[in-house]
Amino acid sequence: MKTKQAKERHQNCGGQTSELMPVIEGQQRILSEVTPLAHTEAIDVQQALGRILATEVISPINVPAYNNSAMDGYAVASQDLPAEGDAKLRIAGKVLAGHPFEGELKSGECVEIMTGAQVPDSLDSVIIKEVCTVDSEPNDINYVIFPAGAKPGQNRRLAGEDLSIGSVAVGQGTRLGAADLGLIASLGQARLDVLRKPRVAYFSTGDEIRSLGESLSPGQIYDSNRYTIIALLEAMNVEVLDLGVIADQREAVEEAFLQASNQADMILSSGGVSLGEADFVKETLDKLGQVNFWRLAIKPGRPLAFGRVRDSLFFGLPGNPVAAMVTFLQFVKPALAKLAGETDIYPHSFEITCAEKLKKRPGRTEYLRGICSTNNNGELQVKTTGHQGSGILTSMSQANCLIVLEPERGNIEIGDKVRVQPFDGLM
Incomplete structure (x- = not known):
């Protein structure tokens, strides 16, 4: 001390x-x-971008609210599909998003279903159309031939999979971004308390x-x-x-x-x-x-x-x-x-490869203006903008990150790992 x-x-x-x-x-x-x-003050969700959330947002509903299809295809009961060989099931109807299936399904029946539509309670899997064959019978009664290998729960999104009732949707102290506002809107909440x-x-x-x-x-x-x-x-x-x-x-x-x-x-x-x-x-x-x-x-x-x-x-x-x-x-x-009132207060940083030699004497933290880019191997690397004088404002204008050299660091060789703070989110 x-x-x-x-x-x-x-x-x-x-x-x-x-x-x-x-x-x-x-x-x-x-x-x-x-x-x-x-x-604090209460504002509309549309005005809340970049504001700091004063109280956590608790989900009053399940998101999604019901089991739904992740693909266009056919909803089936997995027990109707054998482990080996094809299965032939009767199409009992079509389910569109926003229009739940209201009939009763029997064993050996399936429904055609669109992405986002509610999966009937008695069915547990969705098979994509591309692997199925529709077989028409006399009197326009259609059947679907399914290949073997379907897994229970396939292509089905469960109710509450994103958020369950009573869970924290967005935490207190969050600086609200576009995804946060969309998530809050999905809960039906129109106004927020912000600092x-x-x-x-x-x-x-x-x-x-x-x-x-x-x-x-x-x-x-x-x-x-x-x-x-x-x-x-x-x-x-x-x-x-x-x-x-x-x-x-x-x-x-x-x-x-x-x-x-x-x-x-x-x-x-x-x-x-x-x-x-x-x-x-x-x-x-x-x-x-x-x-x-x-x-x-x-x-x-x-x-x-x-x-x-x-x-x-x-x-x-x-x-x-x-x-x-x-x-x-x-x-x-x-x-x-x-x-x-923000909880995430420190600049974010990560380590990447340095693409040039850097001179440094141990004893102080140095912040060099850097250009982070991808090399021919698809790997992130960084180099400086050139002259690093504290009056050279072009070094900040040309940079997209700061290279952070810790106090104990000495000279940096090509290929050494260095820590960078990206400007995205900083300025």
């Missing part, structure tokens, strides 16, 4: 100590400070930052972080309060923090989190809240500020665009997912 002094060294501002906080420790400490929202969307305020800081539409003077740059971070927030289906660019002025910074803390559950800013940067930002944070300035064992994105401004969670992200996005994905996104 770390000593109190070691933990305090983690919280020092800037480069006053060589000790860096491991990524996993930073994630755990952040999540320990996050309490999920409790406010309130988190409200997140964002602003960029720095006199060198300009918004789109403004002209650039020497030494100035356009604000890209504002658009990448807000896009990441909107992908998480939250309410975003865009406060724009805040100038390096004490009054403007304090006003921005006050406005944000009055309206938002979480405040995000980029820039001004390294030693010596924007002293009035740190001064304002000290005045209004409790914020730690951490140096993380991560590349890119070493500086990170985290804490509270009044009742709002606060993250101060690095100013470099790639570092801002990486730290958002690793620290802000899990915290925001927990705040929203």
Whole structure:
């Protein structure tokens, strides 16, 4: 266990100590400070895509509601079909989807049946048409000749096979996707209780930052972080309060923090989190809240500020665009997912083959921008996008995943397994 002094060294501002906080420790400490929202609202199923389910959905019915056919064919009683040799059964009728068979069936009889139609209770198997032969008798009485080898229950879907009465259809804390909404609709449920969307305020800081539409003077740059971070927030289906660019002025910074803390559950800013940067930002944070300035064992994105401004969670992200996005994905996104009430909060990852040599020194977690693809053998592999500087935003634009190199890893050889976080579902 770390000593109190070691933990305090983690919280020092800037480069006053060589000790860096491991990524996993930073994630755990952040999540320990996050309490999920409790406010709920009832909405129509059609409006629930991407929302977080407040209470589990219990199935009031069996799905499917009755035994039904998985194929077009003939429903039979398996005991009427011998283990060897063909069987000849009389066709007693036809069953269409939505029109159950109402007659009584005798031994040696079958029914023609369509996909999804209800299988009569006395029958237990469906034989596909392609293997059967229809034999017409005088007076238009039809029979079907079945080959041997039919198995009981063949091509029959049982009532409650998908969901049984009283079972959990969708769990509490699920971020609702298209399949979830279809499943809930199949239960006849028109409205859902979901958690309130988190409200997140964002602003960029720095006199060198300009918004789109403004002209650039020497030494100035356009604000890209504002658009990448807000896009990441909107992908998480939250309410975003865009406060724009805040100038390096004490009054403007304090006003921005006050406005944000009055309206938002979480405040995000980029820039001004390294030693010596924007002293009035740190001064304002000290005045209004409790914020730690951490140096993380991560590349890119070493500086990170985290804490509270009044009742709002606060993250101060690095100013470099790639570092801002990486730290958002690793620290802000899990915290925001927990705040929203979601149960699945960490980025998903899996191991694949690395298609190039990578240089790395042990000691920190590195996130490289990667391109995951399929090689000539049909196997997944990954390579980097090229230059990996924290200011090279094209490396994120060209990538479809992050290559995650753990702290203990050294150089990577071609053919080694590496862990990747796919962007699908991340951003």
